[in-house]
Amino acid sequence: MPDWLPTWNSVHPWHWWVLGAILLMLEVAAPGVFFVWLALSAFGVGLLTFVLPFLDVTGQLLLFAGLSVAAVWLGRRYVARLALGGTEGDTLNTGAQRLVGRTVTVVTPIENGVGRVRVGDSDWRARGPELPAGTPVRIVGVDGATLVVQEEKRLTA
Numbered sequence: 103m104p105d106w107l108p109t110w111n112s113v114h115p116w117h118w119w120v121l122g123a124i125l126l127m128l129e130v131a132a133p134g135v136f137f138v139w140l141a142l143s144a145f146g147v148g149l150l151t152f153v154l155p156f157l158d159v160t161g162q163l164l165l166f167a168g169l170s171v172a173a174v175w176l177g178r179r180y181v182a183r184l185a186l187g188g189t190e191g192d193t194l195n196t197g198a199q200r201l202v203g204r205t206v207t208v209v210t211p212i213e214n215g216v217g218r219v220r221v222g223d224s225d226w227r228a229r230g231p232e233l234p235a236g237t238p239v240r241i242v243g244v245d246g247a248t249l250v251v252q253e254e255k256r257l258t259a
Contacts, residue, residue, distance in 0.1 A: 113159050118148030118166075139177040143169035198244040205254055208237045212251075219251060
C-alpha cells in the first residue's frame with residue numbers, strides 16, 4: 103500500500119487539510135452556513151496533528167468531533183446574532199427599516215392619513231396624523247414602501 107494513503111494508525115495532517123478543502127467546496131455548493139464550521143475543525147485537527155504528531159487516529163477523530171460540535175454551536179450562535187441585528191448586520195438587507203427612529207420633515211401635508219416626507223434627498227410616502235407641511239416627524243414604522251410617522255413633539259411630551 104502506498105504510504106500517502108491513510109491507514110488506521112496513521113493519518114497525516116494534509117489529509118485533514120484536504121478534508122477541510124472538500125468541506126469548504128461543499129459549503130459553496132450547499133445552501134446555508136454549516137460545512138464551513140466542519141471545515142474549520144478539520145483544518146484545526148490538521149494543524150494539531152502537525153504540531154502534535156503523536157496523536158493517533160482515534161484521538162484525531164475525537165478531537166475532530168469535539169471541535170466540530172463546538173464550532174457549529176459557536177458559529178450558529180454568531181450567525182443568529184447577526185441575523186437578529188447584531189453589530190455587523192444592522193443595515194444589511196433591511197431596506198426602509200433602517201429609517202425607523204429618524205426625524206424627518208413633512209413636505210406634502212398629511213391629509214386623510216397620507217402625505218409625503220423628506221428623507222435625505224428623496225420624498226417618501228408617509229402615513230400618520232393630520233399635519234401641515236414643515237412639521238418635524240419621527241419615523242416609527244414601515245409598511246411596505248410607506249413610512250409610518252408621528253409628530254415629534256408627541257413623542258417627547
